Amino acid sequence: MLEWCTLKPCFSVGSGVVVVVVVVVVVVVVVVVVVVVVVVVVEIVVEAAVAVVVVVVVIVVAVVVVVVVAVVVVVAVVVVVVVVVVVVVVVVVVVVVVAIGGGRRRMEEM
Incomplete structure (x- = not known):
C-alpha cells in the first residue's frame, strides 16, 4: 500500500487515512444524532x-368525588323523607287522638 513517490505527491497512504478519519467522524456524528433523537423521543x-x-x-x-356526593345526596334525601314521614305520622296520630277525645266528650255531655 505504501508507494514511494519521486516527483508527484503520494496519496495512497494519506488518502486511506483520510477515508478512515471521515468514516469515523461520520459514524460518530450518526451515533450522536441517533442518541440525541432516542433521548428526545x-x-x-x-x-x-x-x-x-x-x-x-x-x-x-x-x-370518586361524584360518587361520594351522590351517596351524600341520597342519604340526605332518605333522611328528609324519613323526617317527613315521621312528622306526618305524628300529625295524623295527634289529629286522631284529638278527634277521639273530642267525640267522647260530646257523648258524655249528651
Missing part, C-alpha cells in the same frame, strides 16, 4: 405517559 414518551397517568388519576378522583 424517550423524554417525550415519558412526559406523555406522566400526563396520561395524571389525567387518569384526575378522572378517578373526580369519579
Whole structure:
C-alpha cells in the first residue's frame, strides 16, 4: 500500500487515512444524532405517559368525588323523607287522638 513517490505527491497512504478519519467522524456524528433523537423521543414518551397517568388519576378522583356526593345526596334525601314521614305520622296520630277525645266528650255531655 505504501508507494514511494519521486516527483508527484503520494496519496495512497494519506488518502486511506483520510477515508478512515471521515468514516469515523461520520459514524460518530450518526451515533450522536441517533442518541440525541432516542433521548428526545424517550423524554417525550415519558412526559406523555406522566400526563396520561395524571389525567387518569384526575378522572378517578373526580369519579370518586361524584360518587361520594351522590351517596351524600341520597342519604340526605332518605333522611328528609324519613323526617317527613315521621312528622306526618305524628300529625295524623295527634289529629286522631284529638278527634277521639273530642267525640267522647260530646257523648258524655249528651
